[in-house]
Amino acid sequence: MEYKHFSHQHNLSIYQVQPGQQLRCSGCDKFCDKTIYACWQCKFFLHEHCGNATRYIKHPFHSSHYLILSPYPTYPSNCFLCNACGTNGSRFSYCCALCEVDLHVNCAFLPPKVTHKAHPHELVLNHSSQTGGHNQVCKMCRKLLDSNHWSYECLLCANYGVHTLCATNEIKMGLYQMDDGSDTEPSYQAAPMTQPAASTAQPGTSGGQVELTPVEALAILMGLSNAASYV
Numbered sequence: 001m002e003y004k005h006f007s008h009q010h011n012l013s014i015y016q017v018q019p020g021q022q023l024r025c026s027g028c029d030k031f032c033d034k035t036i037y038a039c040w041q042c043k044f045f046l047h048e049h050c051g052n053a054t055r056y057i058k059h060p061f062h063s064s065h066y067l068i069l070s071p072y073p074t075y076p077s078n079c080f081l082c083n084a085c086g087t088n089g090s091r092f093s094y095c096c097a098l099c100e101v102d103l104h105v106n107c108a109f110l111p112p113k114v115t116h117k118a119h120p121h122e123l124v125l126n127h128s129s130q131t132g133g134h135n136q137v138c139k140m141c142r143k144l145l146d147s148n149h150w151s152y153e154c155l156l157c158a159n160y161g162v163h164t165l166c167a168t169n170e171i172k173m174g175l176y177q178m179d180d181g182s183d184t185e186p187s188y189q190a191a192p193m194t195q196p197a198a199s200t201a202q203p204g205t206s207g208g209q210v211e212l213t214p215v216e217a218l219a220i221l222m223g224l225s226n227a228a229s230y231v
């Protein structure tokens with residue numbers, strides 16, 4: 001059985017990674033495990049969840065535009081800064097080229113809630129950059145929690161915030177989504193709890209801005225990436 005992925009010219013086959021085998025995913029740059037898509041002649045590998053990521057999503061973090069899955073950064077620097085975790089990426093990203101929003105695939109599909117052995121309560125993903133005081137530190141790694149990026153917060157304990165990467169270091173990355181009963185819709189629905197309390201905007205409402213169709217957004221993205229390749 002062979003598969004075609006839009007980011008690669010050759011067909012891909014399914015492969016089971018053996019223990020100790022170190023194959024890096026071309027989608028997220030992390031080591032592969034379990035089932036992957038592989039092109040052996042190019043040493044091109046994709047986690048199952050990276051290979052299955054949909055071409056575009058509607059994400060509550062940036063609900064005014066579709067985020068388009070781009071196989072490589074559209075910036076001349078060949079890397080992007082992820083709005084969610086604040087680290088660089090050089091592989092797949094979900095991006096809005098109009099607004100320069102970029103998310104790692106793993107960050108775009110972070111679980112809405114996690115539990116971690118370092119804390120007794122459930123932690124809830126917070127996309128909002130307004131909450132949390134200045135100079136707050138991550139309660140797990142004790143490093144600064146940048147209020148421009150996402151965090152997981154405990155709703156029961158005051159000021160308990162942690163980095164997304166710290167909160168999820170024990171779980172397997174995948175295409176986490178709220179189970180809303182419809183898996184046919186290629187969209188990301190957040191739990192109501194993760195919505196910023198001050199905002200009444202629902203995902204899908206554009207607040208007066210012009211709504212781009214995914215095809216239009218893709219055209220803009222491709223236009224920009226073509227322009228970038230000439231510099």
Ligand SMILES: [Zn+2]
Pocket residue numbers: 025026027028029030046047050
């Ligand atoms: Zn991957």
Ligand SMILES: [Zn+2]
Pocket residue numbers: 008009010039040041042043044
């Ligand atoms: Zn290939």
Ligand SMILES: [Zn+2]
Pocket residue numbers: 082083084085086087103104107
């Ligand atoms: Zn990220």
Ligand SMILES: [Zn+2]
Pocket residue numbers: 062064065096097098099100101
């Ligand atoms: Zn946008």
Ligand SMILES: [Zn+2]
Pocket residue numbers: 138139140141142143162163166
């Ligand atoms: Zn941390």
Ligand SMILES: [Zn+2]
Pocket residue numbers: 119120121154155156157160
């Ligand atoms: Zn707590």
